[in-house]
Amino acid sequence: MEALSGLRIVVQEGDIMHNFALANGLGAKLSLVDTQVDALRDLADGKYDCALVARITALYWIQKYGWDHLTVGTKPLLLPGYCYAVPNNNSALLAQFSEGLKILNETGEFRRIYEEWMGGYKPIAPDFFTILRYAAFVLVPLTVLLLGFLMWNRSLRKQVALRTEALRSSEEFQRAMIECSPIALYSVDIKGRVSSWNASVERVFGWAAEDVMGKPLPIHPDDVKLEIETLRRRIFDGQTIVGMEVVRLRKDGSMFDGSLSVAPIRDKNSEVIGIMGAIEDVTERKRMEAEVRASEEKYRDLFENAPIGIFRTSSEGQSLLVNTTMAHLLGADSPQEALKYYSNLGTQLYFSPERREEFLRLLKENGKVEDFEYEAKTLDGSRLWLAMNASVKERREDGSFLIEGFTSDITSRMQSEDNLRSLTARQEALLAAIPDIIMEVDVNKVYTWANPAGIEFFGSDVIGKEAADYFEGEQKTYQLVQPLFNGHEEVVYVESWQRRKDGKKRLLAWWCNVLKDKNGNPTGALSSARDLTDQRVLEDQFIQAQKMESVARLVGGVAHDFNNMLSVILGYAELALDKVFPDDPLHEDLQEIQEAGRRAADITRQLLAFARRQTIAPKVLDLNEAVEGMLRMMRRLIGEDIDLAWHPHPGLGPVKMDPVQIDQILANLCVNAKDAITDVGKITMETDRVSFDEAYCADHAGFVPGDFVMLGVTNNGCGMTPETLEKIYEPFFT
Structure with missing residues (x-):
């Protein structure tokens, strides 16, 4: 560390040597690069005095790029430990890897590899003169002796080495295979004592190798002694047994189901000297198989006893599978009879082959069909209506596919729908034939239905509008019909002025009937109406005619009597005019009386005409x-x-x-x-x-x-x- 002080140092950022340098106070002199080869390249270019990298890495890149002027240090700064790892939940691979390294360790190969690639630094090789000097003291005296010994021993040593290596390689290979095998392997000698016990069998039974080696096999329950004796006899007779189902004992006392395969171990004389066994824990597999069998049995029972028809067919029209209900729908006594009969569904099952083509087209386009209805033919030729849901389950390279689905009989429903359509048609014809207006409203007085006469009167847009939208003038129609919607009345009569679709005002007489739900609550009203406008006009005219007739009788009698008196007045006026001279002052007065009488007579004549007594x-x-x-x-x-x-x-x-x-x-x-x-x-x-x-x-x-x-x-x-x-x-x- 003292030698590194004052040097320009380069190191890979985040590497273990980066952490080492920081921990030892070398951070101020550090330069960071992305990789170790970048550190060596910068060192080779003279940018730095020292690079902290792994020894193996340095030797590899120095040799590859020819950086001969770089010198690898003779003492390690850090000797890290090495380990190995496998992906999580891959314990089988970890066990195999461990077994393999165990074999390498026992043979010494592991230590050699470790020293070669992960060990400490090799000492610096001495130069040629140093080697020659030390070799002279040793090699010269021994050369003469060794030459004779080597010549004699050469051939013998070569043969022994070859045989030994072959034997060692064969034994090591076999032992490595056993140890690394993911299958639980063990062997016993002729006396039943354990001679090999790999890691996998240790995991299965729980006993470690040191617990069982050289001891009797501890995995047999007490109640299988006869089975074991029989098995030993068969093995010593030279038999090999594969996949035998057995029950074996674990170290913790629990039992498990196993699949056992055993074979004899023979010596060079082919004599049986032991038994090699391989066992697999199949408890989980047998449990799953049992669940699958139970599930298959359950769904088989559901399939056979389902209340609807279940089927599997091919797109070519062949029946592959039907349940009992499906067979009975088609008039067959059993599924086998139905499968035997229906070999071409397009012509044998479908009353209209075009429906079969439509069914296949929908399946090809959508992959499934829901509520597809068609008329089918049974075995005896009878007709029935079926509805099915189906889907494509398997498409083949030739374009064909399998179809699975279920079917229900809708014949009764179709007949009911036909009857309902017929009844509806008759009702519509009846309502169309009725000249009266028939309208239905909900509890909000909104029109929800109208017969043709109602549409003709109010217009095609009447549905969805409130009844009051057609009222003409102020009226109390709503108040009069409200008892219906309160549940107090069943039928209400009301007259209302309504606006016709042409804008004309018409007087309608309504008979309103309440509509109720199953609980007796009003849901609306169904009303019939008749146009009273013309009838009311005629009634008014008739009343007026009756009035006029009564007045006419009165006027006729008065006019007749008055006309008689006028006749007398006019007669006397004319006689008086004849008795006076024209220049007489009375003559003009008499003329006025005569003129007024004539006018009165005209009026009398009009009154008699009014009274129909004079034309x-x-x-x-x-x-x-x-x-x-x-x-x-x-x-x-x-x-x-x-x-x-x-x-x-x-x-x-x-x-x-x-x-x-x-x-x-x-x-x-x-x-x-x-x-x-x-x-x-x-x-x-x-x-x-x-x-x-x-x-x-x-x-x-x-x-x-x-x-x-x-x-x-x-x-x-x-x-x-x-x-x-x-x-x-x-x-x-x-």
Whole structure:
């Protein structure tokens, strides 16, 4: 260490010599490199004074690269110990390695190798003159003696050496093989005493070699003495026994199952002088075999007694394996009968061979098929529906493969589905034939189903919408049907104004029936509806007709009596006119009485016409001319404060009606307008041509499609209240 002080030293970073230098206070002078060969290269280049490396490494690289100017030290700085290791959990390799080194150690070869490659430093070889000087003192006197001895002994020594080496090599080789063998090997002599006991047999039985060598074999239980005697006789008779199952004893007293192989050991005269045995602990293997047998038996039992059919087939269509249930499904008494019959599944099992092709296609694409349904043929030709799950288990080089899976009979289910489809079809036909609307809602009043009539009324997008989305105007429909959803009622009747898909307002009469689950809790309602709009209009018209009929009877009687009195008045007025002169002041008064009587008679005639007691007298006329003939009288009737505007439509065309009714209509409308106008105002009369289509007539009862002439009268008076508007068609209301 003192010699290293002050030198430039290079060492491999992390090497044992790096740690050594640091521990001995040489850190300040150290330079670090990646490898030992880098350290030697830098030393050879003169960059450093000393390199701390392993002796063997230095000698190897100096020789390889010709660094003859480098000198290896004569004294070691550090003599480390050496060991060997194997991967974890590889105890068998460790045992073999140990046995091999043990053999090398006994032969002395291990020490020679260790000294050569891992030992201390060799002394420096003396130079030639030193050797020659010392050799002269020894070799010259002995040379004469040795020459004679060597000539005589040469041939004998060569022969002995060869035989000895052959014998030694053979024995050492055999002993090394036994010691290194992973198989438990032992041997006994003719008296049953242990003559060899390798490391593997020590691990199996627990006895060390020094415990059993030269002693009787301790591995036999007491109850196998007869077995041992029989075994010895067979061996001494020259037999070799392989793989005999035996039970043997360990040092700790436990038993294990073993597989024993024994053979005789013979001398040069072929006489049996001992027994060589090899034993393997098969306890774990036998346990696993027993578990496998139990598992196979268990799954065999499950396979045979499974409630569903289990099968194995080939992609070519050959049946390879079926269980009892599968055989019974196909009408066979046993699996053997089914396997014998079904040799081509595509034609014998599948009612439709195309389904077999579809099945194989899905298997090739996906490797498995789930819930594949097909119609099958049994042994007697009957049909049944089967559903199977299958998967590919083994693909071969030619493209074929094995198929395994299970099958269940779904014939009853398919029949039930057919019956259900038929029933559903009948129900749908029935619901389609019913003209009434049928709708289903859930507890949130959201439509979940509708029959064709419902779809036609509300539109194809009605499903998923709330019923209130179609309500027209404020209504208490939800309050009326709520008892259904509270579980208090079974059926509720309600009328509701609803919006049709074309936007029209329609009155529907609903019969709502509650829907309940198995626990009796309401889940929704199923309701039928009928459009009452047209019926309600007819009912209103009928009621109006009844009112008009009652009024007509009353008016007819009054008008008839009044007409009789008018006849008397007009008669006497005419007689009085005949008795006075035209210039008489009474003549003009009598004319006024006569004119008023005639007007009253016209009104009476209209009342009788209204009462259906006098026929009206319609005739073809020009409506514009008829109105213009009334304008003078209308202006006198409404007074000077009200402006009367007249807007005739040119080319109006003729109409056929009673002109007296025109006079009555205009007079009544103008008088009503006058009553509605305070102070000054305006009344407008106009004519026009209009056309009514079917859509307009559908929403206006009493209208028919076609071309018509319109007479319109408007005013800027105060108008009518809603209550008055509802009664404008009641006779004599105003």
